[in-house]
Amino acid sequence: QESHTFRLANVLSSTDVTAAGVEKFAELVNEKSDGRITIEVFHGGQLGSGVETFEAVKNGNLDFAADSFANLASITPAFEVFHFPFLFESRAQLLNAMGSEKVQERVNGELEPVNLKWFSTFEIGGPREVGTSTKKIETAEDLAGMKFRASRSPLEIGSHEAWGAAGVTVDWPQTPESVRLGMVDGLTVPYASFYSAKFHEGGLIKYMLDLNFQNYASVLVVNAEKYAALPEDVTSVLEEAAQEAHEWHVDYVADYVTRNVAEMKEAGVEVYSLPPEEYEKVKEMTIDKVWGEFVGQPGMEQDKIDLIQSEAGEIGDGGWGYSIE
Amino acid sequence: MTRDRIHARLLRIEHSLYVTVRAICIALLGLIVIAISAAIFARFIIFTPLNFADPLSKYLMQWIAFLGVGLAMRRGEHVLVSALSDRLSLRIRRGLALAILLAVAGLFTVILVYGWQYAMSGLTSSDPFVFGVPMVIPYLSVPVGALYAVVQALLTAGITLTGPRDEDPLPHAATQGI
Amino acid sequence: MLAIYLIAFLVLITLSVPIAFSLGLATVTVFWLDGQPLSLFAQRLWTGLDKFTLVALPLFILAGELMGGSGILSRLLDFSRLLVGRIKGGLLHINVLVSIFFGGINGSAIADTSAVGSMLIKATEKEYGEPDLAAAVTAVSSVIGPIVPPSLPMLIYAFAAGNVSIAALFLAGVVPGILLGITLLVATALIVSGKDYPRDTTRYGLRDIFRISRRFLVAAVLPVIMVAGVVGGFATPTEAGCLAIVYALFAGFFITRELSWAQVFAAMERTVLVTAVVMIIIAFGNVSTWWLTIEGVPRAVSDYVQGVTASPVMFIAIMLVVYLVVGMFIEQAAAMVMLVPIFAPLAQSYGIDPVQFGLFTCMTLALGLVTPPVGLCLFVAAGIGGISVGRVMRAAVPYLVAMFMTVLLIGFVPQIYLWLPRWFGY
Ligand code: NA
Numbered sequence: 022q023e024s025h026t027f028r029l030a031n032v033l034s035s036t037d038v039t040a041a042g043v044e045k046f047a048e049l050v051n052e053k054s055d056g057r058i059t060i061e062v063f064h065g066g067q068l069g070s071g072v073e074t075f076e077a078v079k080n081g082n083l084d085f086a087a088d089s090f091a092n093l094a095s096i097t098p099a100f101e102v103f104h105f106p107f108l109f110e111s112r113a114q115l116l117n118a119m120g121s122e123k124v125q126e127r128v129n130g131e132l133e134p135v136n137l138k139w140f141s142t143f144e145i146g147g148p149r150e151v152g153t154s155t156k157k158i159e160t161a162e163d164l165a166g167m168k169f170r171a172s173r174s175p176l177e178i179g180s181h182e183a184w185g186a187a188g189v190t191v192d193w194p195q196t197p198e199s200v201r202l203g204m205v206d207g208l209t210v211p212y213a214s215f216y217s218a219k220f221h222e223g224g225l226i227k228y229m230l231d232l233n234f235q236n237y238a239s240v241l242v243v244n245a246e247k248y249a250a251l252p253e254d255v256t257s258v259l260e261e262a263a264q265e266a267h268e269w270h271v272d273y274v275a276d277y278v279t280r281n282v283a284e285m286k287e288a289g290v291e292v293y294s295l296p297p298e299e300y301e302k303v304k305e306m307t308i309d310k311v312w313g314e315f316v317g318q319p320g321m322e323q324d325k326i327d328l329i330q331s332e333a334g335e336i337g338d339g340g341w342g343y344s345i346e
Numbered sequence: 347m348t349r350d351r352i353h354a355r356l357l358r359i360e361h362s363l364y365v366t367v368r369a370i371c372i373a374l375l376g377l378i379v380i381a382i383s384a385a386i387f388a389r390f391i392i393f394t395p396l397n398f399a400d401p402l403s404k405y406l407m408q409w410i411a412f413l414g415v416g417l418a419m420r421r422g423e424h425v426l427v428s429a430l431s432d433r434l435s436l437r438i439r440r441g442l443a444l445a446i447l448l449a450v451a452g453l454f455t456v457i458l459v460y461g462w463q464y465a466m467s468g469l470t471s472s473d474p475f476v477f478g479v480p481m482v483i484p485y486l487s488v489p490v491g492a493l494y495a496v497v498q499a500l501l502t503a504g505i506t507l508t509g510p511r512d513e514d515p516l517p518h519a520a521t522q523g524i
Numbered sequence: 525m526l527a528i529y530l531i532a533f534l535v536l537i538t539l540s541v542p543i544a545f546s547l548g549l550a551t552v553t554v555f556w557l558d559g560q561p562l563s564l565f566a567q568r569l570w571t572g573l574d575k576f577t578l579v580a581l582p583l584f585i586l587a588g589e590l591m592g593g594s595g596i597l598s599r600l601l602d603f604s605r606l607l608v609g610r611i612k613g614g615l616l617h618i619n620v621l622v623s624i625f626f627g628g629i630n631g632s633a634i635a636d637t638s639a640v641g642s643m644l645i646k647a648t649e650k651e652y653g654e655p656d657l658a659a660a661v662t663a664v665s666s667v668i669g670p671i672v673p674p675s676l677p678m679l680i681y682a683f684a685a686g687n688v689s690i691a692a693l694f695l696a697g698v699v700p701g702i703l704l705g706i707t708l709l710v711a712t713a714l715i716v717s718g719k720d721y722p723r724d725t726t727r728y729g730l731r732d733i734f735r736i737s738r739r740f741l742v743a744a745v746l747p748v749i750m751v752a753g754v755v756g757g758f759a760t761p762t763e764a765g766c767l768a769i770v771y772a773l774f775a776g777f778f779i780t781r782e783l784s785w786a787q788v789f790a791a792m793e794r795t796v797l798v799t800a801v802v803m804i805i806i807a808f809g810n811v812s813t814w815w816l817t818i819e820g821v822p823r824a825v826s827d828y829v830q831g832v833t834a835s836p837v838m839f840i841a842i843m844l845v846v847y848l849v850v851g852m853f854i855e856q857a858a859a860m861v862m863l864v865p866i867f868a869p870l871a872q873s874y875g876i877d878p879v880q881f882g883l884f885t886c887m888t889l890a891l892g893l894v895t896p897p898v899g900l901c902l903f904v905a906a907g908i909g910g911i912s913v914g915r916v917m918r919a920a921v922p923y924l925v926a927m928f929m930t931v932l933l934i935g936f937v938p939q940i941y942l943w944l945p946r947w948f949g950y
């Protein structure tokens with residue numbers, strides 16, 4: 022049996038919560054194949070940005086690439102749909118939908134023209150919350166006129182605009198500085214990202230509104246053609262390892278975010294929720310505007326959304342899987 | 347055609363190419379200034395971010411950069427170390443210059459071929475922030491810039507071969523850079 | 525394979541192949557030998573420039589070029605003459621002082637050498653009869669330009685390192701830039717003390733002082749726009765560059781009225797050329813870095829260095845030698861693009877402040893601009909003075925010694941300048 026070495030480019034930094042899952046995957050592959058299969062991991066964009074590494078996989082120049090799909094809109098709209106505001110209202114729904122075979126089949130069908138296969142998913146540390154530096158958002162109206170840092174996802178900017186705020190695209194590494202300098206009034210990322218980029222230090226972000234309005238994740242992709250040509254014993258090891266690493270990561274993330282939130286509160290950050298009627302108002306205006314604008318666009322067809330919603334199932338009582346108390 | 351006439355014609359071609367590409371690059375540079383100024387204006391005066399300005403000006407800069415390689419070649423502006431070649435005789439310097447030009451033409455031929463392939467891979471993707479421009483347009487800067495670089499290298503080689511034999515083709519020291 | 529890469533690169537450079545193309549040829553060779561996909565080569569070229577922060581580079585260059593073309597320099601010159609013109613060897617002191625002021629407008633040492641040189645080298649020769657000293661002062665003092673903000677090398681550093689804010693680097697450059705200026709002024713005073721130079725005896729009345737200072741202020745606004753924009757946070761570096769261009773156009777057409785459309789065109793052409801020269805180095809550097817990463821070179825280098833020493837001070841000492849040697853042969857932008865991705869993370873693992881390491885890198889590599897065999901500023905100054913590079917070099921030796929001592933101070937006593945970025949909260 023011949024040995025295989027695969028290169029995996031992970032765009033997010035080695036200290037990010039997704040990196041732990043990627044490392045676990047590499048470790049399990051090695052273990053399960055008795056060292057015959059090696060995954061060489063390059064964290065922190067060493068081999069390039071998300072678009073760049075996904076293109077490299079697509080062109081067959083790299084084996085695996087992982088990045089948040091918030092940055093991939095220009096490569097493929099296939100993942101954008103998961104980013105619809107208030108599409109999921111609990112972690113159970115998110116995990117059910119992203120783990121559903123039917124959903125994966127649908128997305129992989131859309132990835133076919135770009136020769137990519139969706140291989141695995143690593144949560145990024147919760148849904149997007151609203152962090153602000155000086156102004157506490159207490160009503161839906163408070164959001165109007167604010168400037169938020171936005172990723173390269175049209176759906177995130179769309180949500181900001183739905184609130185009457187502006188989404189200013191700033192690359193992630195430049196974001197702390199743009200907050201410090203007041204170029205933006207805040208940002209909308211998961212707790213784990215606030216934490217890993219140290220927004221809680223020095224009062225950079227003082228308020229975190231637990232809005233849970235949008236989900237995104239880090240997706241791991243592989244070149245579809247090259248993958249299909251691999252011998253079965255290799256693919257089975259890879260798939261088993263990916264599944265186990267994913268399950269391990271689900272538990273890991275929950276503890277991780279709970280600890281993050283506690284530590285940020287310790288540092289003086291106020292983590293709070295909106296009164297129910299204000300929450301409903303924000304939810305309604307976001308869905309009205311963003312769904313109205315994007316449903317029906319490529320990769321975001323109504324039947325795909327229907328499929329995702331039916332696979333997502335009930336909200337359940339597990340919330341977002343971590344505690345902010 | 348006589349050697350002199352070929353020489354004169356090559357020089358004319360080289361000049362008109364240079365003038366054309368220069369005009370394009372200067373226009374692109376002007377566009378960058380306009381785009382960023384508009385973004386500043388929009389942000390401070392009408393409080394609306396123009397999210398297309400940043401990526402657009404980046405694409406324009408990439409075009410300037412790759413097209414500019416040939417321009418700078420024509421002007422002998424690429425930084426080099428002339429410590430050794432300064433000590434060589436004119437005859438050897440001419441040979442060396444031709445060899446360098448051919449190597450550079452070869453390098454950019456590779457970039458032209460694979461850059462074209464790469465650009466075509468951009469047919470299926472687009473940038474939703476810059477008016478949905480297909481990525482093939484920014485990607486084309488690589489093969490198009492490489493094409494001009496190849497042509498310029500070959501033109502310089504032809505001009506050196508057909509020109510006066512006592513003309514020194516190698517710069518003694520480039521003085522461009524930052 | 526790494527040996528092939530390094531040897532190919534060095535041989536090509538020695539054979540006078542431009543540095544950018546040497547890097548490209550060496551990389552394409554190992555790609556081919558190694559069976560790496562060449563389509564990736566093209567992709568990495570493009571993505572190497574796929575960073576918005578790089579757009580600041582052409583804008584800073586253009587702002588500096590436009591300012592240079594709008595008669596600003598003569599105002600800086602008058603003001604410097606007012607301050608130090610009556611000292612012995614005044615023209616040499618003026619040369620240094622102008623470079624400090626011009627450094628606040630221009631981020632490039634080469635632009636400084638050619639602008640200041642063409643105004644002062646011939647004039648100084650006429651007055652003192654020593655063209656080599658005039659050219660040497662011009663070249664060495666131009667290094668102040670990119671240390672005082674704004675700075676093109678700092679932009680490239682921040683881009684290549686990715687772990688440091690450009691505003692913090694700019695702030696960090698203020699004290700070392702002035703310190704370097706003072707060093708060169710003192711060195712000049714020592715050099716001219718034994719010489720018999722004629723003195724300038726112009727007397728300035730209050731009205732002259734007022735007029736010259738007012739004219740100076742038109743130029744002094746520009747660095748305030750550029751630096752305050754970035755540091756104060758109302759503009760990204762790119763936007764600050766753009767504002768500076770708008771101001772330079774306004775000043776050139778309406779205040780100094782010395783700017784013409786032909787000059788604007790020439791400035792834009794210059795900007796296109798410099799941009800292309802620098803950008804193609806960055807692009808090839810991006811491909812080469814990819815290959816080195818795949819080969820595990822950065823990891824191997826950092827393991828090796830960490831095996832040699834655990835002390836941050838020793839690490840800085842090692843880097844000092846590396847930078848001085850590399851800087852002698854390889855142009856600054858190329859050196860940064862090749863070395864910074866490897867050494868900036870390493871410096872961080874030694875617990876060295878990213879701002880400190882960035883400033884140290886920019887400053888030490890800048891010495892390469894005035895040391896042979898690739899001392900670009902020496903070449904430019906020698907060209908303007910119409911003398912051989914060797915003569916300029918010899919005249920520059922005392923200055924180089926002085927500058928080296930300043931670099932040692934900056935390298936090992938970062939407290940003397942880090943307080944400024946700290947004070948602004950970085
Ligand atoms: Na400067």
Ligand code: NA
Nearest residue numbers: 619623662665
């Ligand atoms: Na000077």
